[in-house]
Amino acid sequence: MRWITNIYRLGVKEIYSLLRDPVLMGLILYTFTFAIYTVANGVRTELNNASIAIVDEDRSALSTQLIGAFLPPYFKTPQVIDQRAVDPGMDAGQHTFVLDIPPDFEADVLAGRNPVVQLNVDATAMTIAGNGTTYISSIINAELLKFASRSSGVVALPVDLRVRAKFNPNLDSSWFMAVMQIINNLTILAIVLSGAAVIREREHGTLEHLLVMPVTASEIMLAKIWANGLVIVIAAVLSLQFIVQGLLGIPIMGSIVLFVLGSAVYLFAVTAMGITLSTVATTMPQFGLLSIPVFVVMNLLSGGATPLESMPPGLQNAVQVLPSTHFIKFAQAVLYRGAGIDIVWPQLLATAAIGMAFLALALARFRATLAAVR
Structure with a gap:
């Protein structure tokens, strides 16, 4: 005691x-x-207010649709820039993402020629780069699916993936x-x-x-x-x-x-x-x-x-x-x-x-x- x-x-x-x-x-x-x-x-570890620039070399309805798909609060309003401004802008840290849409992009999509879209990422912002790349890929795939469905009557994907986030529903x-x-x-x-x-x-x-x-x-x-x-x-x-x-x-x-x-x-x-x-x-x-x-x-x-x-x-x-x-x-x-x-x-x-x-x-x-x- x-x-x-x-x-x-x-x-x-x-x-x-x-x-x-x-x-x-x-x-x-x-x-x-x-x-x-x-x-x-x-x-913040999730994507929020990320800066994105787009090089639109096609200037078509499809490229305009893609530009309009990047919305707040995930992204700032996209800036349409010239090809020559990509490297200086990324070197100066002005853009985290730069999406380059090639010429004849819409025509190649309609013809089934599988055009290549280039996404430049500033990977020094590691967390935003990883999350943002996934978001951008999903947005582009979703918009291309919508466009293909309207133009050729293609049906939606046969699998419907439902994500359920437990313990933190809004991530x-x-x-x-x-x-x-x-x-x-x-x-x-x-x-x-x-x-x-x-x-x-x-x-x-x-x-x-x-x-x-x-x-x-x-x-x-x-x-x-x-x-x-x-x-x-x-x-x-x-x-x-x-x-x-x-x-x-x-x-x-x-x-x-x-x-x-x-x-x-x-x-x-x-x-x-x-x-x-x-x-x-x-x-x-x-x-x-x-x-x-x-x-x-x-x-x-x-x-x-x-x-x-x-x-x-x-x-x-x-x-x-x-x-x-x-x-x-x-x-x-x-x-x-x-x-x-x-x-x-x-x-x-x-x-x-x-x-x-x-x-x-x-x-x-x-x-x-x-x-x-x-």
Whole structure:
């Protein structure tokens, strides 16, 4: 009971210390409000307002029909340009797509000669280039089918493909970006706050005060873990309720209680990782430089930014040691698909096991740090 009481009281002290730090409180407020809203509204992965230019060397009814098929909000109003303006325009970044309709295009289509239409794509805008190429190909095929049906009585295709998008019917990227940004912010704040708590004790000289008290290294470390984890979980839940569901109007399909449980397990692992990093660094600038590559790797290689299946097999196996890999699977299943504990328990178990490993490493490093202070 004394061990539990000490952890509780030290944790309360940690919360008071955090509440009195205006910089860290401002960081938490910004991270779970403005940062969520702006990323959800500003970062778009679907095609939207793309610039397209068309070289119309045919000037026929069919080419005019194709030009009129590119409509907002997917495309800006098409610009009809000369062939000589294609390369300068794309070099200057004025056009993402340039469609070149050859001479005698309509006549060749009617004669069945299979003319070639060239689509030039600025592939430096990788996401827009990939999505836009698919949209443009579908638009051209649809317009050619309409034209052929009117001119020769060709019937429609014998197969009617019906697409049903589950969990995000309108394929709205803001639904994905808002929730994933909360997950990313959970990770970076857990690392920063837990690590800063240890380094703040060292820089303010209060670590020596703790050493003369009848407390152990495990009590000090676990107090920092639960206190900082509690603050982050509360901030994340409030962000889901008021920013994601309220301000952005994004529905949450699953159980918030189950998400809180998974977040608590995940934060247990990540705050232990942050304390480990704080025992390696001696100052806040060093800790900041050390935590940045750790967070970047966890963010990019955990399956949130890119699918795990697209990574090399060896890398897929390597990232399984990261708690974020399993938590992202858990959070997406719960918040997007409404999964229950019977589906996500393997991810919870894996995250808890990784957290125990990081806890043992953090405790060993933290004890070494306290021994060095003595």
